[in-house]
Amino acid sequence: MTDTLEKIAEEVRACAACELHHSRALGVPGVGPANAEIMFIGEGPGFHENQQGQPFVGAAGDYLNELLQLIGLSRQDTFITNVVKCRPPGNRDPLPEEIEACKAFLDRQIVLINPKMIITLGRYSMARWFPSARISKVHGQARRMGGRLIYPMYHPAAALHQPSLRPLLEEDFRRIPELLRQVDSIAEAAEDEEPPEEQPRQLSLF
Numbered sequence: 001m002t003d004t005l006e007k008i009a010e011e012v013r014a015c016a017a018c019e020l021h022h023s024r025a026l027g028v029p030g031v032g033p034a035n036a037e038i039m040f041i042g043e044g045p046g047f048h049e050n051q052q053g054q055p056f057v058g059a060a061g062d063y064l065n066e067l068l069q070l071i072g073l074s075r076q077d078t079f080i081t082n083v084v085k086c087r088p089p090g091n092r093d094p095l096p097e098e099i100e101a102c103k104a105f106l107d108r109q110i111v112l113i114n115p116k117m118i119i120t121l122g123r124y125s126m127a128r129w130f131p132s133a134r135i136s137k138v139h140g141q142a143r144r145m146g147g148r149l150i151y152p153m154y155h156p157a158a159a160l161h162q163p164s165l166r167p168l169l170e171e172d173f174r175r176i177p178e179l180l181r182q183v184d185s186i187a188e189a190a191e192d193e194e195p196p197e198e199q200p201r202q203l204s205l206f
């Protein structure tokens with residue numbers, strides 16, 4: 001049977017594969033067009049997301065919308081999801097076993113959407129591609145892996161809590177259009193290659 005985003009969403013809403021289904025009001029599979037060039041992956045649903053079944057609503061969602069406007073995009077142009085699709089109680093961090101249990105949904109979404117660029121928001125989604133990297137060192141450095149760009153960024157909620165991160169996040173966002181234009185000419189990184197921590201941030205990938 002052909003896989004679809006709607007099928008994944010239905011499965012998420014009925015899933016009991018990890019403990020997070022106990023704290024779920026509504027599952028939050030993700031939202032956006034199946035042909036999106038950009039896919040944002042955050043951490044997990046918060047209070048408002050859990051109530052509405054939509055990712056990135058509330059203050060962090062408003063800020064994400066603002067960031068998208070900086071580069072002439074709206075959220076309808078992108079697919080937005082999280083590493084776990086149900087709310088961790090009390091907004092705690094998702095546990096490794098919960099991320100692992102939910103991984104197959106994210107894998108299927110990536111296959112179906114096949115985005116040119118995956119933007120990881122925060123360290124939990126970054127860790128899937130760069131498990132030992134520190135976000136403070138590698139944010140804003142794109143790597144081409146598996147035929148697409150993986151671009152780590154701070155989570156918008158982190159920038160709301162720590163205003164000094166806002167200019168960094170906004171600068172990283174402003175580079176998205178140029179990176180998208182370059183994506184086909186960027187060399188593939190080695191499978192285990194992480195963004196270099198000690199180098200100055202790259203303004204161009206070459």
Ligand code: SF4
Pocket residue numbers: 012013015016017018019020021027084085086098101102
């Ligand atoms: Fe299932 Fe993911 Fe929800 Fe856990 S977080 S219950 S794996 S959909």
